[in-house]
Amino acid sequence: xxxxxxxxxxxxxxxxxxxxxxxxxxxxxxxxxxxxxxxxxxxxxxxxxxxxxxxxxxxxxxxxxxxxxxxxxxxxxxxxxxxxxxxxxxxxxxxxxxxxxxxxxxxxxxxxxxxxxxxxxxxxxxxxxxxxxxxxxxxxxxxxxxxxxxxxxxxxxxxxxxxx
Amino acid sequence: xxxxxxxxxxxxxxxxxxxxxxxxxxxxxxxxxxxxxxxxxxxxxxxxxxxxxxxxxxxxxxxxxxxxxxxxxxxxxxxxxxxxxxxxxxxxxxxxxxxxxxxxxxxxxxxxxxxxxxxxxxxxxxxxxxxxxxxxxxxxxxxxxxxxxxxxxxxxxxxxxxxxxxxxxxxxxxxxxxxxxxxxxxxxxxxxxxxxxxxxxxxxxxxxxxxxxxxxxxxxxxxxxxxxxxxxxxxxxxxxxxxxxxxxxxxxxxxxxxxxxxxxxxxxxxxxxxxxxxxxxxxxxxxxxxxxxxxxxxxxxxxxxxxxxxxxxxxxxxxxxxxxxxxxxxxxxxxxxxxxxxxxxxxxxxxxxxxxxxxxxxxxxxxxxxxxxxxxxxxxxxxxxxxxxxxxxxxxxxxxxxxxxxxxxxxxxxxxxxxxxxxxxxxxxxxxxxxxxxx
Numbered sequence: 001x002x003x004x005x006x007x008x009x010x011x012x013x014x015x016x017x018x019x020x021x022x023x024x025x026x027x028x029x030x031x032x033x034x035x036x037x038x039x040x041x042x043x044x045x046x047x048x049x050x051x052x053x054x055x056x057x058x059x060x061x062x063x064x065x066x067x068x069x070x071x072x073x074x075x076x077x078x079x080x081x082x083x084x085x086x087x088x089x090x091x092x093x094x095x096x097x098x099x100x101x102x103x104x105x106x107x108x109x110x111x112x113x114x115x116x117x118x119x120x121x122x123x124x125x126x127x128x129x130x131x132x133x134x135x136x137x138x139x140x141x142x143x144x145x146x147x148x149x150x151x152x153x154x155x156x157x158x159x160x161x162x163x164x
Numbered sequence: 165x166x167x168x169x170x171x172x173x174x175x176x177x178x179x180x181x182x183x184x185x186x187x188x189x190x191x192x193x194x195x196x197x198x199x200x201x202x203x204x205x206x207x208x209x210x211x212x213x214x215x216x217x218x219x220x221x222x223x224x225x226x227x228x229x230x231x232x233x234x235x236x237x238x239x240x241x242x243x244x245x246x247x248x249x250x251x252x253x254x255x256x257x258x259x260x261x262x263x264x265x266x267x268x269x270x271x272x273x274x275x276x277x278x279x280x281x282x283x284x285x286x287x288x289x290x291x292x293x294x295x296x297x298x299x300x301x302x303x304x305x306x307x308x309x310x311x312x313x314x315x316x317x318x319x320x321x322x323x324x325x326x327x328x329x330x331x332x333x334x335x336x337x338x339x340x341x342x343x344x345x346x347x348x349x350x351x352x353x354x355x356x357x358x359x360x361x362x363x364x365x366x367x368x369x370x371x372x373x374x375x376x377x378x379x380x381x382x383x384x385x386x387x388x389x390x391x392x393x394x395x396x397x398x399x400x401x402x403x404x405x406x407x408x409x410x411x412x413x414x415x416x417x418x419x420x421x422x423x424x425x426x427x428x429x430x431x432x433x434x435x436x437x438x439x440x441x442x443x444x445x446x447x448x449x450x451x452x453x454x455x456x457x458x459x460x461x462x463x464x465x466x467x468x469x470x471x472x473x474x475x476x477x478x479x480x481x482x483x484x485x486x487x488x489x490x491x492x493x494x495x496x497x498x499x500x501x502x503x504x505x506x507x508x509x510x511x512x513x514x515x516x517x518x519x520x521x522x523x524x525x526x527x528x529x530x531x532x533x534x535x536x537x538x539x540x541x542x543x544x545x546x547x548x549x550x551x552x553x554x555x556x557x558x559x560x561x562x563x564x565x566x567x568x569x570x571x572x573x574x575x576x577x578x579x580x581x582x583x584x585x586x587x588x589x590x591x592x593x594x595x596x597x598x599x600x601x602x603x
Contacts, residue, residue, distance in 0.1 A: 132252075
């Protein structure tokens with residue numbers, strides 16, 4: 001599938017409610033985003049987030065060439081020139097959750113990648129400072145994972161003995 | 165236990181230069197695009213002698229950090245060398261909470277994120293839900309125009325709040341009183357329409373919570389007729405004053421290339437001269453049918469950001485005038501029985517209405533599986549919502565792209581080389597809302 005401008009990106013694509021989604025292998029993510037920036041003009045990385053499909057029961061909508069994995073990194077890119085958006089979905093296996101960092105391509109992804117690391121435990125290779133951003137530094141667990149329980153967890157406060 | 169240990173955030177804090185990676189140092193000294201990585205690596209090998217620079221902590225409890233923003237600064241005398249924002253003090257796991265609420269309950273959750281512009285949060289959540297449902301084309305025009313009216317008034321109240329706090333931060337304390345007064349008048353209208361001053365839960369998937377009350381038109385007219393005069397007063401009070409200009413002009417400069425690379429949006433991006441406003445560029449609702457100007461700056465400094473917000477209030481007033489003319493009659497919510505609860509009166513007489521009412525409020529409505537990203541222009545920039553549905557009545561994943569969260573990353577760039585006192589003006593000009601930063 002191609003976008004409005006008719007460009008072919010050479011990767012499996014799908015469509016979701018009229019929005020173009022590209023499925024990139026995770027090893028190529030950083031290079032591919034750089035190619036999109038330099039050759040296709042996607043000059044702003046609007047958002048980086050992730051989804052944990054651990055508890056997802058409906059069928060996964062990915063092209064046949066792509067093997068669904070537990071995590072997905074979702075990157076939203078914007079091309080200001082013709083006001084078009086594009087979305088990348090990257091499959092990340094649960095037993096080895098790491099992807100190349102986009103920091104060198106779009107420095108603005110720094111905080112977003114830290115948030116994904118904090119919330120999902122997915123590491124970004126090449127990120128200059130991968131520390132927790134929203135949770136305290138000594139927090140145990142990654143809250144937005146689907147196997148992280150809601151409620152009935154011991155409250156983690158600093159300086160409290162035997163709090164966890 | 166000592167106070168320092170209680171607030172210790174480990175690797176999240178500003179570290180000594182020695183042994184730091186070049187990339188992170190580039191960020192902290194605010195030079196991602198201004199300096200090569202080799203130069204930064206060179207910097208990290210020269211630790212300044214301990215008595216020459218000082219690392220201090222500003223916030224989280226500091227009146228000019230707009231809530232609970234904490235900055236660690238490396239200072240050389242009064243000059244800021246490095247900055248690192250440390251956030252998360254207001255993190256309440258709202259994205260996780262959102263996975264446990266039905267689509268009808270969702271707006272009550274997201275509205276608490278950016279508490280200065282709650283209606284925009286509700287709007288982006290509702291638009292995403294409607295797009296997933298496939299009913300985004302069927303929302304009655306009156307509902308859409310009411311949404312426009314309310315969000316534009318919300319933009320006014322948010323920008324006026326900015327003018328108030330910006331004035332306070334810089335020392336124009338009188339402005340603070342005037343700003344809060346104007347904001348309160350807008351909130352009074354919101355209270356009349358939605359029942360609440362803030363956190364309205366008014367814009368919901370399918371339309372809005374209730375039609376506009378009797379006499380709303382007079383209230384809006386009174387509001388937008390008094391405002392231009394007040395804005396003129398603000399102009400007199402601040403814009404031309406030498407002290408005001410001295411404190412803001414040339415302070416916190418950022419270039420368009422840097423702003424785009426850092427993902428900055430909203431007034432922060434427009435202050436650099438990039439005319440990017442989603443209402444104009446990728447219109448949603450009926451913004452393509454109203455006439456307004458996108459206000460841009462030239463120098464990318466704090467003064468431009470102040471002036472942009474002041475003039476955006478004027479543009480919003482223009483938009484509201486056009487909305488008053490064009491607002492059509494009709495339904496204020498979609499007549500889709502699976503999405504919209506039946507009117508209260510119908511419940512007493514119709515069995516089906518009672519069943520629908522019960523089902524919508526207990527288990528909610530099911531949304532077909534899929535994923536969408538929807539973005540709108542909030543007063544702070546691009547407010548996005550990425551939503552994944554697994555076909556149940558609750559979002560499988562609900563992510564809000566908060567403009568404040570992303571815009572905060574440009575702080576080190578704008579504060580570098582300035583005075584500590586200018587830092588306050590810079591933080592204020594980004595207008596971060598910590599509820600949205602930490603979510």
